[in-house]
Amino acid sequence: MDYFEPKTIREAVSLLARYGEKAKVIAGGTDVLVDMKFKEEPSCLVNIKRIPALSYIREDDGFLRVGTLTPIREIETSSLVRQKLPLLWEAAHQFASLQIRNTATIGGNVCRASPSGEMLAPLLVLEASAVARFSRGEKKLPFGELFLGPGQTLLGSKGLLTEIEIALPPERSGSVYLKHAVRGAMDIAMVGVAVLLTPDAGGKKAKDVRIGLGAVAPTPIRAKSAEKALRGKAMARAVVEEAARRAAADAKPITDHRASAEYRRWIVEALTRKGLAQAWKAATGKEVDR
Ligand SMILES: Cc1cc2nc3c(=O)[nH]c(=O)nc-3n(C[C@H](O)[C@H](O)[C@H](O)COP(=O)(O)OP(=O)(O)OC[C@H]3O[C@@H](n4cnc5c(N)ncnc54)[C@H](O)[C@@H]3O)c2cc1C
Structure with a gap:
């Protein structure tokens, strides 16, 4: 060599x-x-x-x-x-x-x-x-x-x-990265979800939302239909739930020795819901409306 x-x-x-x-x-x-x-x-x-x-x-x-x-x-x-x-x-x-x-x-x-x-x-x-x-x-x-x-x-x-x-993202944006792995940081991610959320000036609506998914497609991907469901909308729980469901549908996971495709979609939905709530709180200090 x-x-x-x-x-x-x-x-x-x-x-x-x-x-x-x-x-x-x-x-x-x-x-x-x-x-x-x-x-x-x-x-x-x-x-x-x-x-x-x-x-x-x-x-x-x-x-x-x-x-x-x-x-x-x-x-x-x-x-x-x-x-x-x-x-x-x-x-x-x-x-x-x-x-x-x-x-x-x-x-x-x-x-x-x-x-x-x-x-x-x-x-x-x-x-x-x-x-x-x-x-x-x-x-x-x-x-x-x-x-x-x-x-x-x-x-x-x-x-x-x-x-x-x-x-650099806008100063008033909030973000979070959530990793799901059996042994936490010591393990390769089974699913990774990154969220970057910028509220509008009134602090009620999502002006810009970006959701990235890892380990659920041949490449890292953006959950485009989930982003679309949120952009310009008031951050209410029903809107976040719908976006999380769409993120699971945006994912294209495989079944392998780490997890089944079905389980990965379920984790994407759960982490997206959690990630959106956390990023919103980081940006505005507020919980998502009920
Ligand atoms: C025990 C263990 C645990 C790990 N845990 C994780 C984890 O939790 N999360 C995670 O993401 N990864 C993990 N990894 C994988 C690995 O550590 C990462 O992918 C790491 O960032 C690779 O960086 P490196 O500098 O060691 O790359 P290298 O091994 O040196 O290179 C990786 C690849 O990139 C190419 N490359 C490197 N630099 C360049 C460049 N400048 N231009 C062009 N090509 C380049 C190389 O040719 C090679 O194909 C783990 C690995 C081990 C062994």
Whole structure:
């Protein structure tokens, strides 16, 4: 196996262009090393950990920018993230064990493109973009288009993710990430639900609602018909119940060793109902009307 430790983004990108599908990027290695042990070894490994310019969290003109090599633990301990993007903080906080959070990177989680990847549903509702470098230059790929299927993204084998760009949500919005797993944070999500809700100026209606679902389709998805059922409506219990039912119908789960499709839909409905109530309370300080 050929092994490289590029020192610059340009060097890494030219290695990916040269080796194409034979090359595998390794960041924290918490997915790659497990695959190498239990599945197959790539013929070329490109370790990007020696590129110092790829680990940072910074606020910049209405955006939070997170470098691809930023460990999940740094996101969890960042006061900037906790204050400006509590949704991302919550997802980082519920991510695996401390040891894994210290090693796993945000970029590795995104590029792994696992339907149950913890950071994906939150980044989808935050309408983040993936900034990637190719040998032909830089591209900004919206999260709504980034995922093609399990393990597949628009980056293909030649793109290097460098940054996640996230527009800061309105200050009066409320958000929540709920993960359902048998062993809590130590387990891969059976279902993940991310909600971002912005009330109208009067604090009675939902002006903007975004609901992201993880582990219930080949890629993370937005529960579009549930969002539509809420947008512009007064936040009453019957409206929330209807939205939760629609979210369950928006999900396209499979049955596997973790849970049946039917059980996953039921959890989506329960978590969406709970998530909407919590996000509304976080935004307005009020309970959903009866
Ligand atoms: C015990 C254990 C528990 C886990 N628990 C969770 C959990 O609770 N939630 C969860 O979401 N995940 C979990 N995972 C999965 C894993 O930790 C995450 O997916 C992690 O974020 C991967 O990051 P990494 O830096 O280790 O990626 P790596 O393993 O280095 O890479 C992952 C993939 O991304 C590609 N890649 C990495 N960086 C780039 C880049 N900059 N550009 C292009 N491609 C890139 C690699 O080629 C590879 O395909 C767990 C894993 C283990 C072993």
